[in-house]
């Protein structure tokens with residue numbers, strides 16, 4: 001390859017698109033928007049559906065890079081295996097830039113990959129400026145109050161994790177013809193050092209909000225736990241996930257895994273409806289890249305309106321029932 005972009009793609013269980021994580025596909029869309037040669041690599045065992053989904057994209061090649069231990073395969077995520085196949089591919093292909101979604105998995109394997117190849121990892125980027133060696137990556141700092149421009153000294157490859165929502169899934173381009181797919185299996189030297197347990201989010205109460213297309217989020221303005229049923233009704237009618245500000249989770253009205261923000265999940269759905277949420281910076285940092293933001297708040301000066309595409313200044317106990325009635329009548 002020598003030059004161009006390599007995107008590391010991760011698989012996903014339920015909620016993924018043909019078994020590919022939504023955030024990874026957004027990262028591919030981001031790479032496509034930059035132009036130039038583009039290859040994808042999926043570490044681990046790939047299903048036929050995953051291979052087909054990746055080959056259908058407008059990319060130059062898809063690499064399915066599996067790994068195998070002498071004593072048998074590893075089902076699912078294995079950090080050592082990921083680092084081994086990715087390090088081999090990056091050294092062989094020598095891309096200018098390597099992008100990956102800033103996922104939970106990436107938080108584990110990306111720093112190890114950087115250390116293995118002696119590369120700088122620029123994490124959680126929201127964009128870039130400039131070209132070639134002069135490129136500067138943009139990162140949010142101080143909980144989104146300021147932006148930093150990060151330049152990596154020396155030649156590539158530059159390893160960059162990309163924040164969810166930086167590109168839109170709708171902008172993902174498909175190829176005119178299927179991209180060539182190559183499969184490889186790297187022999188791992190010993191037994192796995194870590195045996196992954198079942199993913200936590202498969203637990204009954206857990207939810208991965210980053211995969212949701214529509215989110216209805218409630219804040220302290222909802223006043224009591226009982227009133228959350230109102231937001232839940234709206235969410236059900238829209239086929240949306242229910243989320244919350246920290247104030248609501250701290251009260252115990254909704255579980256912590258539904259919290260959006262700097263100490264909760266980062267989300268970028270097509271539609272985010274914020275009900276009775278003031279828009280503190282710690283909340284905004286987790287949702288402001290949503291495609292369309294609708295805010296319902298009785299305070300016209302609430303900061304949430306600064307990021308909202310549509311704002312309804314009013315009492316949520318009047319506005320939300322009216323929305324529900326309209327949807328039920330539709």
Ligand SMILES: Cc1cc2nc3c(=O)[nH]c(=O)nc-3n(C[C@H](O)[C@H](O)[C@H](O)COP(=O)(O)OP(=O)(O)OC[C@H]3O[C@@H](n4cnc5c(N)ncnc54)[C@H](O)[C@@H]3O)c2cc1C
Pocket residue numbers: 218219220221222244245246247248259260261262263264265275276277278279280281282283286296297298299302314315316317
């Ligand atoms: C280190 C740190 C990390 C944090 N992490 C997070 C995080 O991850 N996520 C997060 O959300 N917060 C986080 N916070 C907390 C954050 O600073 C805010 O306190 C919190 O987001 C406020 O939640 P809220 O908007 O629901 O409540 P409030 O700020 O109390 O806002 C309630 C809003 O409801 C409106 N309202 C009231 N009644 C009605 C009504 N009848 N109709 C319509 N509107 C009404 C009010 O006008 C107000 O704007 C963090 C804070 C710190 C210090």
